[in-house]
Amino acid sequence: MTARMKLTLSYAGIVVVSGALLLAAVGLFLLRYVPDTVDFFPNRSDLLRAFVPVAILVMIVLLVIGWAGGWWLAGRMLAPLNRIGYAAQLAAHGSLSHRVALEGPRDEFRDLADVFDSMLDQLEQNMAEQQRFAANASHELRTPLAISQTVLEVARADPDRDVDALIDRLQEVNARAIELTEALLLLSRAERRAFTRESVDLSLLAEEAVESLLPLADKRGLTIDVGGDAAHVVGNGALLQQLITNLVHNAIVHNEPENGAVTVRTHSLAEAVAVVVENTGPVLSPALVATLAEPFQRGTARTHDDDHAGAGLGLAIVQRIAQAHEGTLVLTSRVGGGLNVTVWLPHPHPGLYEPVASA
Template sequence: MGRPPGLSVRLKLTLSYAGFLMLAGGLLLAVVWVFLLRYVPDGQFWIPGPHIPNRSDLQRAFAPRALQAMAFLLMFGLAGGWILAGRMLAPLTRITNATRKAATGSLSHRIQMEGGRDEFRELADAFDAMLEQLEAHVEEQKRFAANASHELRTPLAITQTLLEVARNDPHRDTGELVRILHAVNTRAIDLTEALLLLSRADQRTFAREEVDLSLLAEEATETLLPLAEKHGVTLETSGDVTPTLGSPALLLQMTTNLVHNAIVHNLPADGIVTVHTERRDDASVLRVENTGRRLAAELVPTLTEPFQRGTERARTDDHAGVGLGLAIVRSIVRAHEGTLDLAARPAGGLLVTVRLPRAPRAPSPSGAG
């Protein structure tokens, strides 16, 4: 939106300094003037010299000197105000230059303002922190877009290859071809739905209501019980009522993803998945723990990155998902102002702890009617 040009802040401050100095000088001269009128006698008084002055002579001599003093104060105020305003606004100029660089896409620039902590230093530090977050977010989005493009291109390439084979070999068994195409198409649909869910969680556009995490844990384990039985995994749930505020659909998806991940990435046989909910003073906690192979410490933080499955085996597993399970969990937890902690178990496997804000206590009924 175009705006008409106005006075610069430096010029406004300069005029303010000069105006204040003129006001102070005018008040000082007014005090001197009042002093002359009140304490100098009206008649003639003796001062050593050839001429004996009176009050009128002093008044006539005072007026031009006062004007000269005011003119000097004006020039001094404008020059001094301009210099002082420039020094005071120098940090703001650095912040403005950094903002313009960021507007052109240069997010790696930092102000790094020196000196003690004042309003400009706090503004610069906050701006640097914002640039750091923006840069990390942009880099994350670039990696996500590249990974998503690769993952989406794979099923499309497979489909194209199968169709070319069918066209070149019309006598090929179509039943097997249809089965493979169905599996590839299902994977592409699952990936697309996961991407949409991830986008929805990042946008935080959902209504919040009270949700019991213990009920979500029971629903998720019941839904995934056939998968657990197929993998030879035992599901164990425990915990009391654990209320929080959020989207029931997103929180159920979060719980389901955690339990699904714990089942798939488990021991080949006799694995265990433990789902526990707990109500604490400061948070509502969901904990999902599973047995499995030992994980390297440097691998655990990367598991929440998109398309990081942790094992090569998971890429060929029919139930391994599309590599967005924990990434979706992280986005849902962030959208609910919670925290997500992943820790490798010493005996093997993973412990995932989700902490969400507790739902406020309902007001107790007052008075009996």
């Protein structure tokens, strides 16, 4: 039995029961005052004989009115649900562009339709992003494979090939493919939020990231300044370590060719904690900065070397890890050149923690 049929039966039942109660009230409280004697006309029996057929006819009319009116009212009430169901059916078949767009005053059905439309908007955006990401990932993964194939074909056609140079080139291409694959797996892990949580101090992670990347900074002639408050959050230590490492690494490789600088700071406020990484570098337009967190987007053209293969996933991974920890990533260009990257993460005890200045 459909919901419309159930509502129709309910409406018709209410009408019929109400009519029956009304007729019973007439019979019980009015007819009892009429004498039921032969010398009185019309007596109670006469009125009952005249009243019962009319009451039956009225009950039939009430049943018809209740059924027809209930069917119409149920259809009107369920029309928004039918529209939502139609949109859901289209979405189930892969069409995410259709919207319910329910009109009329705001009520429970309107709220439900608006929430459903918002869900479709989010699904459509996520689907488009996943398709774009899959296309970019396929292209990026195909590149090292195509390079390897070309190197092998050239080496096969060259009788005087340098085996050591061939091995070095293939190893470089293979390392790039491994780096890209690991980045994709890390990105997928952050998006699925498949990790355990624990108490983590971001200031310690920042010091570890700077220490591990200090040789790369020295090689490029950069100075790194790290400091700030003890910043405690609840999250996955490995992912948060990767987040800060990506930020510092990105700040190093996208910097001035010489005499550049990187600044790493952690802050703990009453409601949130922050990791701020600044680096010198070329002037970045606001339009370019807005796209830097997109997968496979690179801020500046550069020569790929052994230090960085340039997969274009550094800030994309940072953003996904931040979102998986209910945080946000904010990118702003620095006056004079370079980038300011701030990751905000929720404080484990908002409003209860006073920041402690580091020594």
